[in-house]
Amino acid sequence: MSEEKLDSLLHLGTIIKPPEEFVRNANVKNYEEEYKKFLDNPEEFWAKVADELFWYEKWDKVLEWNLPYAKWFVNGKTNITVNALDRHVKNGRKNKVAFFWEDEFGNEKVVTYGSLYTLVNKLANALKNAGIKKGDRVVIYMPLVVEQVAAMLACARIGAVHSVVYAGFSVPALRHRIEDAQAKMVITADMTIRRGRAIPLKQIVDEAVRGLDNVEKVVVLRRLKPKVDLIGEKEIDFYEFIKDADTYCEPEVMDSEDPLFMLYTSGSTGKPKGVIHTTGGYMVGTYYSMKTVFDLKEDDIYWCTADPGWITGHSYIVYGPLVAGATQVLAEGAPNYPDFGRWWSLIEKYGVTIFYTAPTAIRMFMRAGEHWPEKYDLSSLRLLGSVGEPINPEAWMWYFRVIGKERCPIVDTWWQTETGAVMITTIDGLPMKPGRAGKPVPGVVADVVDKEGNPVEPNKGGFLVVRNPWPSMMRTIHKNKEKYESYWNTIPGCYFAGDVATKDEDGYIMILGRADDVINVSGHRIGTMEVESALVSHPSVAEAAVIGKPDPVKGERIKAFVILKEGESPSEELVNSLKKHVRTELGALAVPSEIEFVDKLPKTRSGKIMRRVLKAKELGMDPGDLSTLED
Ligand code: WT7
Numbered sequence: 165m166s167e168e169k170l171d172s173l174l175h176l177g178t179i180i181k182p183p184e185e186f187v188r189n190a191n192v193k194n195y196e197e198e199y200k201k202f203l204d205n206p207e208e209f210w211a212k213v214a215d216e217l218f219w220y221e222k223w224d225k226v227l228e229w230n231l232p233y234a235k236w237f238v239n240g241k242t243n244i245t246v247n248a249l250d251r252h253v254k255n256g257r258k259n260k261v262a263f264f265w266e267d268e269f270g271n272e273k274v275v276t277y278g279s280l281y282t283l284v285n286k287l288a289n290a291l292k293n294a295g296i297k298k299g300d301r302v303v304i305y306m307p308l309v310v311e312q313v314a315a316m317l318a319c320a321r322i323g324a325v326h327s328v329v330y331a332g333f334s335v336p337a338l339r340h341r342i343e344d345a346q347a348k349m350v351i352t353a354d355m356t357i358r359r360g361r362a363i364p365l366k367q368i369v370d371e372a373v374r375g376l377d378n379v380e381k382v383v384v385l386r387r388l389k390p391k392v393d394l395i396g397e398k399e400i401d402f403y404e405f406i407k408d409a410d411t412y413c414e415p416e417v418m419d420s421e422d423p424l425f426m427l428y429t430s431g432s433t434g435k436p437k438g439v440i441h442t443t444g445g446y447m448v449g450t451y452y453s454m455k456t457v458f459d460l461k462e463d464d465i466y467w468c469t470a471d472p473g474w475i476t477g478h479s480y481i482v483y484g485p486l487v488a489g490a491t492q493v494l495a496e497g498a499p500n501y502p503d504f505g506r507w508w509s510l511i512e513k514y515g516v517t518i519f520y521t522a523p524t525a526i527r528m529f530m531r532a533g534e535h536w537p538e539k540y541d542l543s544s545l546r547l548l549g550s551v552g553e554p555i556n557p558e559a560w561m562w563y564f565r566v567i568g569k570e571r572c573p574i575v576d577t578w579w580q581t582e583t584g585a586v587m588i589t590t591i592d593g594l595p596m597k598p599g600r601a602g603k604p605v606p607g608v609v610a611d612v613v614d615k616e617g618n619p620v621e622p623n624k625g626g627f628l629v630v631r632n633p634w635p636s637m638m639r640t641i642h643k644n645k646e647k648y649e650s651y652w653n654t655i656p657g658c659y660f661a662g663d664v665a666t667k668d669e670d671g672y673i674m675i676l677g678r679a680d681d682v683i684n685v686s687g688h689r690i691g692t693m694e695v696e697s698a699l700v701s702h703p704s705v706a707e708a709a710v711i712g713k714p715d716p717v718k719g720e721r722i723k724a725f726v727i728l729k730e731g732e733s734p735s736e737e738l739v740n741s742l743k744k745h746v747r748t749e750l751g752a753l754a755v756p757s758e759i760e761f762v763d764k765l766p767k768t769r770s771g772k773i774m775r776r777v778l779k780a781k782e783l784g785m786d787p788g789d790l791s792t793l794e795d
Contacts, residue, residue, distance in 0.1 A: 190592035232652030236445030243415035248486035268497035287318035289409035298323030307356030323416035330473025353385035420444025430691035438642030449636025450484035467493035520549035524686040552687025560598035584636030629658035683712035698749035
């Protein structure tokens with residue numbers, strides 16, 4: 165057995181108590197008590213949380229549940245930006261810092277709630293002046309800058325539905341999202357910074373919107389000097405666009421169930437699906453978790469290293485923290501550029517107290533060596549978080565010891581684009597078990613079950629489900645009701661998340677991975693079918709099958725098996741050409757790290773590729789039931 169494996173097994177039995185001082189001061193001092201409050205009266209529990217926020221009109225009913233359709237805070241009226249901005253500006257937080265932003269070159273910007281408020285209001289008015297109305301879709305394709313956050317909030321202010329597309333996606337991926345949502349506007353920038361280089365974004369947008377009549381305007385944040393050219397009548401400079409707009413925009417009065425945003429995520433089918441979140445419940449759910457899971461206090465300096473292009477950024481950079489009035493760090497660029505000290509230097513510089521990142525980053529830093537974080541003073545930290553994929557116990561222990569100096573609890577937060585907010589973790593007072601995410605947060609009834617929905621025995625593998633509706637749950641999938649319903653009817657009466665898990669005697673849930681054809685590369689969801697379709701669209705490829713393989717840093721990496729067309733022969737150039745092709749079709753995230761040319765693929769008699777057979781063979785494991793295999 166490898167040393168790493170052995171280490172992992174040893175740590176899996178470890179139980180670590182959170183520091184007493186932390187628990188004494190925690191917003192939730194006793195998980196069991198808080199959970200019981202929820203169980204005793206779920207509606208009262210959520211009403212109390214919602215009452216802490218501003219509503220134009222209160223709800224008539226907390227929940228209306230017609231499986232699988234939920235309405236939360238029925239007939240309540242609010243606007244999430246009033247809670248994220250106006251409420252703070254009017255209550256003494258006008259000069260409180262909302263964001264300490266910086267890029268890789270040390271360029272800095274300090275943005276207070278007051279100045280963010282003005283920027284958002286002006287942009288909201290500019291959107292209105294450009295004819296954007298409540299319900300219209302706006303695609304945001306931007307780097308990690310304050311203007312990206314402002315663009316999302318400006319949409320929310322006027323009731324437009326934003327669809328943020330991560331700036332690493334390529335032309336066809338962006339185009340599909342713009343088209344599918346019939347977006348009226350795209351907000352973008354000329355470039356994003358990565359490893360000291362400017363990576364162009366505007367060309368990608370220009371290509372993606374070509375011939376799409378639904379796009380009336382493209383707003384471009386120009387950062388480069390000299391400024392890039394704007395082409396045609398559609399394009400306008402970001403600051404030109406907002407220059408003459410009024411500094412106050414009356415917020416749109418939003419119904420609780422009015423859509424707030426859509427966000428595309430990969431599934432087991434070819435095209436990503438647009439997950440829809442609404443206003444009231446999402447606001448209450450993300451706000452609650454900010455205060456409880458992340459134990460946010462007035463003077464915390466909070467840093468979530470995600471990008472608003474993913475749900476983590478939506479919920480835990482934009483909406484959750486701003487509604488809760490947090491001060492945040494926002495750092496554009498790579499975690500290890502110019503060197504492996506960058507992140508730790510920022511923690512020291514800003515005195516970060518709460519730090520939320522992904523296992524893939526932790527494993528990368530683990531490899532780079534302890535001497536990097538050791539150069540910096542990390543004593544401001546008091547809570548650490550992890551998200552996106554299972555964190556293996558050895559990475560957990562490293563994070564705990566080297567970054568948290570054994571003083572900081574770690575919240576390993578399990579959730580999804582679809583769930584909107586954290587669902588499973590070890591809230592504050594709970595002892596931690598490295599490698600196990602923990603228990604359902606108050607508000608969530610989670611379980612590990614068989615196909616029929618019956619709980620499996622402790623420590624036996626099963627499907628991870630949620631048995632009840634919760635405020636921040638997605639409400640539907642854009643133009644695909646059936647897909648939405650399938651989350652709730654695969655396992656009768658439960659929300660099936662798509663993950664396999666185990667639950668131990670103490671109720672601690674350990675996520676094992678996806679049950680479907682989704683690969684998790686560095687915490688990002690990639691559909692096998694998406695990569696396969698991209699490969700098959702290459703002129704030399706006849707057929708392709710894609711699997712995920714364990715990777716020590718990325719969690720999983722992509723391996724592709726490719727059957728070439730007649731007359732084509734394998735070569736190094738062809739491998740590179742295929743990789744390049746996937747990059748252009750989907751983006752860098754989806755590029756296979758391994759490509760193997762084969763003559764045949766294992767298929768069922770009905771012609772479906774059996775990826776699990778490929779995977780088992782690749783990993784030297786038992787392929788299981790082969791009775792449906794063609795030959
Ligand atoms: C999938 C959801 C939630 C924000 C980032 C990803 C995996 C997520 C954990 C965790 C084990 C995790 C699951 C889930 N996942 N967090 N703490 N431990 N696995 O959001 O892109 O919607 O992906 O990520 O497989 O289903 P997403």
